[in-house]
Amino acid sequence: MKRVFTLILVLFVIMTLNLSAQDEKKTEFKLNGVYTAWGQFQNDFRLGAIPYEDHYIVQMLRLNLSANYGPDLKAVTRLDLGQGWWGVDNEPPTYRGASGLFDNKDTHYMLHVDQAYLWFNFHPLSTAFTVGRFNWSTGNKMVLDNNYDGITGDISLGSSNLKLGWAKISEGVNGISDVKPDGPLPYGHNDPRDANLFLASFNTKFNTTSLEVYGMYYNDASINDSTAYIIDGLHYNRPRFSPQVTSLGIFGVAGTTKIDKLTLVYEANYLIGKDEIDNKTHAGFLNTSDGSAVDPLKYDINNGDLAGYNVYLKMNYAVSDVVTLGLVAGMGSGDEDPTSGKGNVNKLRTAGFFYLTEVWEDSIMPDEEGITPQGLGAPNIRAYRELENTTAIQANVTFKITPKWNFFTSFTYLKATQPIFAWTAAGPDLSKSADDIGMEIDFKTNYKLMDKLTLSFMGGYFIPGTGAQYLINGNDKNDDPAYELKTTITFAF
Secondary structure (H helix, E strand, O other), X not given: OHHHHHHHHHHHHHHHHHHHOOOOOXXXXXXXEEEXXXXXXXXXXXXXXXXXXXXXXXXXXXXXXXXXXXOOEEEEEEEEEEEEEOOOOOOOOOEOOEXXXXXXXXXXXXXXXXXXXXEEEEHHHOEEEEEEEEEEEOOOOOOEEEXXXXXXXXXXXXXXXXXXXXXXXXXXXXXXOOOXXXXXXXXXXXXXXXEEEEEEEEEEEEOOEEEEEEEEEEEEOOOOOOOOHHHHOOOOOOOOOEOOEXXXXXXXXXXXXXXXXXXXXXXXXXXXXXXXXXXXXXXXXXXXXXXXXXXXXXXXXXXXXXXXXXXXXXXXXXXXXXXXXXXXXXXXXXXXXXXXOOEEOOXXXXXXXXXXXXXXXXXXXXXXXXXXXXXXXXXXXXXXXXXXXXXXXXXEEEEEEXXXXXXXXXXXXXXXXXXXXXXXXXXXXXXXXXXXXXXXXXXXXXXXXXXXXXXXXXXXXEEEOHHHHHHHHOOOOOOOOEEEEEEEEEEEO
């Protein structure tokens, strides 16, 4: 708490001095942000296998501060303050020396710096550079969306833009040495070499279309200890039988087109890479423990090859000023056999802001942005995220009831692209599979209480199919619907 109060006081003094100074100064401080409180009412997320009622309230204050020295030079940071569950205040560290609540986010009412970077526009090269820790994302944020340390250059090409970037994903562990170990090491003695990401993205506009063509290459050199940063270095658990990503190339096209009253949002991408760690079993250590708990179903056993794809289309048609009809269709690849053959991969790393439904695949993931566990993709349930092994078709409608009040509702049919297998602690049961994930009905209504203050109420009702039962519980003994209600109040300033 002292750190937070000290920081706020320092920022206040800086801005006060800047505004009250009599002599001319070029540096201008700008502050904006958002406060949100979420009230959650979650039920039967294990589909009846165990009693499950999570009812809680979470909050977060996020500040964006920039120091602008004219139009071509600025330093920017983003801070999360007062972030955590109501009634869970100032608890001691429980996980790897940190708060233990999702990716070392210090969510027990402490301070976390998400971004800190320098931006400058160097006119002789027609290039704007960003240096530091900032957001890296492409398309609709289904394959890449995270805060990474690195550098990008945005090269202006008339009405188009070419972005080139390099990010340091992991500087290894146990120091900054990149010396290759002599041989395989036991868990706990890690390979200190790096993981890097190289990115290229071309953005252009023509007529009523905005188009992005992107490509990236990720490589993790630190695999001699039988672990990889993805998935072993993450602080959350992905669905069972996930591959370890040692190298990955991603190519994609994303865009938006507006034709009269019709708006199209679309993306297609292809991923190809390697899992060079030769696992003999599915067992590995849990990511959300102290490193000693074993997950017998963590890894996909594959021949070393990884491949996958995502296809996405969202259409909105404004029937009138009051009614908008929508259709969403998406398909992501899956693994036809988690015990051998080519492994499936649908993304590098995302924060979860690709929205599909309220319950099955929710929009905000706790382990990356540190807000709150939402949806069946949370680490304690471990269903799919984004379009992993999912084929979805959604119809929706939005009503603008008044200028201050709107209402959205949708129906979504969900099917697995590849069959989902039943499993026990011994591994997947290839004799039992299903591809029916289920159906979901959602709603959301927003009311603008006053300028910049919005009250929202939303919810979802998910009816599981056999495929969802296999994925979450390993069997088809429990099929209770999972449902959620949520109230939020948001002040964006």
